[in-house]
Amino acid sequence: MFSPARSGGSMPFFYDETNIEWPADDSEPPPPRPDQFVYMTVAEYWGEPAGTHAPARFSLSPLSAEEAAPVQGQRSGILARLFGWESAEATSKRIDAGMRRSMLLQRQRTQQLFLTMVPALRSLGVRRAYCRYDGGNDEGFSWLDHFETDFGERIDVDPLVKRLHDMGIHDTLRATGFKDDLKGGSADQKIAEIKRFACSRLIDEWSWVLLGSYGAGEYSMYGAFTVDLAECTVSDDSSAQPIVKHITIAS
Secondary structure, three states: OOOOOOOOOOOEEEEOOOOOOOOOOOOOOOOHHHHHEEEEEEHHHOOOOOOOOOOOOOOOOOOOOHOOOOOOOOOOOHHHHHHHHHOHHHHHHHHHHHHHHHHHHHHHHHHHHHHHHHHHHHHHHOOOOEEEEEEEEEEEEEEEEEEEEOOOOOOHHHHHHHHHHHOHHHHHHHHHHHHHHHHOHHHHHHHHHHHHHHHHHHHHHHHHHHHOOOOEEEEEEEEEEEOOOOOOOOEEEEOOOOOOOOOOOOO
């Protein structure tokens, strides 16, 4: 189920597929038109009183010692698990601790990505990122539309990524927890990996800040959002154009 970030942001434009009338010949129904998509704010989705909601936010502060501490869980021997000697309560605690460790690790990696990439992009004159997303059913996708300066001018991605390479961002990422995700090699290979982090992975993390998990449910959806790198905010665009990559919308 779609799960928007409760702290801010909005629902996307979405089209409910549960009441689609399928053709009698069992052929595929026509794709939805843009005017069949509905936009809902967080207040409407949660049944709250209408009002202004602040944008979703991300932080550039390191995690606290408590947040960064490893999650401890009850451990059981391999034989106890293998032969079913482990109690149901112990199994539940072990699984819960494992899930919390996984979530904490993901949060730590996300925060480290923000701490590494956002200041670097700022230093090169990037003020905002305009991003798009779409999906539905089992999948959700996000991608960069463009970066822009403080004056609203668009920034060419390739020269920007080259400058990130020249300032050593590849080595910084490897040194701060992303060694397994960056193989490196030639300059061209490093530049391609930096581009993936700056123009794909970072966008995915910002979409999670705004939307939470998305893409599960009987609907199609699309939208766009603006990231302010100076204010560390992510704001959904209630006037987003129906520009999509992974779903089909009738023209």
